[in-house]
Amino acid sequence: MDPIVEVVALILGFIGWVMVGITLPNRYWRTSTVDGNVITTSTIYENLWMSCASDSTGVHNCREFPSLLALNGYIQASRALMITSIVCGTFGLLLALIGVQCSKAGGENYVLKGRLAGTAGVLFIFQGLCTLIAVSWYAFNITQEFFNPLHAGTKYEIGEGLYMGWCSAVLAIAGGACLTCSCQMGTEEKYRLPYQAKGTVYSGPAPTRSVAASTYGRNAYV
Numbered sequence: 001m002d003p004i005v006e007v008v009a010l011i012l013g014f015i016g017w018v019m020v021g022i023t024l025p026n027r028y029w030r031t032s033t034v035d036g037n038v039i040t041t042s043t044i045y046e047n048l049w050m051s052c053a054s055d056s057t058g059v060h061n062c063r064e065f066p067s068l069l070a071l072n073g074y075i076q077a078s079r080a081l082m083i084t085s086i087v088c089g090t091f092g093l094l095l096a097l098i099g100v101q102c103s104k105a106g107g108e109n110y111v112l113k114g115r116l117a118g119t120a121g122v123l124f125i126f127q128g129l130c131t132l133i134a135v136s137w138y139a140f141n142i143t144q145e146f147f148n149p150l151h152a153g154t155k156y157e158i159g160e161g162l163y164m165g166w167c168s169a170v171l172a173i174a175g176g177a178c179l180t181c182s183c184q185m186g187t188e189e190k191y192r193l194p195y196q197a198k199g200t201v202y203s204g205p206a207p208t209r210s211v212a213a214s215t216y217g218r219n220a221y222v
Contacts, residue, residue: 005182006100008119012175013096013124017089019168020131024082027052027062030142032154044154047161048079048138065084074137081134085127089172092123096179117179124176135165157217 029047042055052062065071097103099116139162146155 003101005178006096007102009121009124009175009178009182010093010096010100012171012178013089013120013127014093014126014175016168016170016172016175017086017093019164019171020082020085020089020127023131023135023161023168024048024086025163026159026164028159029138030156031159032156042188044156045159046156048075048082072141074141077101078134078138082131085130085134088123088130089127092120092127092176094120095123096120117182118203121176121178121180122123124172124179126176128172128176129191132169132170135169 004008007198025047027047027050028045031043031045033043042053044051044053045130046052048065051063054060068076095116099113099120101113101117103113139158142156142158145153146157
């Protein structure tokens with residue numbers, strides 16, 4: 001395992017985990033501006049949990065979605081994927097802190113540390129994939145409604161929360177890939193002890209033929 005690559009992967013995974021934690025409660029997943037005069041101009045923005053509106057006077061009003069079952073299917077799926085992403089990132093971060101070679105946790109069992117680091121890398125990749133699927137699915141529905149001429153409701157645009165989610169996914173996948181590739185799971189070649197021959201090893205000059213012959217008794221030739 002390369003310690004430098006492991007530290008870089010751990011930093012990338014940590015930043016991706018923090019960013020997905022910021023992305024989830026961010027209110028600006030999609031935004032829409034209703035143009036009017038100076039008084040009536042308002043901005044509507046939503047995320048996975050609530051819908052908010054603000055006017056030109058700076059007054060903000062938010063309301064949570066009243067029913068889970070009344071939500072669109074992609075919003076419910078995005079909620080589940082984002083929560084799964086945070087859980088995977090949390091376990092991946094804990095395993096990475098134990099499994100990296102420069103960490104004192106876990107003792108000197110480098111085979112076990114390598115397996116933990118590889119598992120952490122897989123969890124980071126899974127975190128990034130869950131985040132990527134959630135934000136991409138949400139953005140796809142935004143663009144589909146925006147360019148649909150038959151859509152009579154409010155047309156939204158992509159908000160800053162989705163961009164943060166994409167960045168988080170890229171960092172998590174990159175960190176997980178680096179951590180997985182840098183570890184040697186289940187191999188002991190690097191830490192194998194030098195070979196020692198069995199039995200007693202004698203040193204010294206080889207005996208001559210006459211000396212070797214005298215060591216045999218007369219009964220040896222019978």
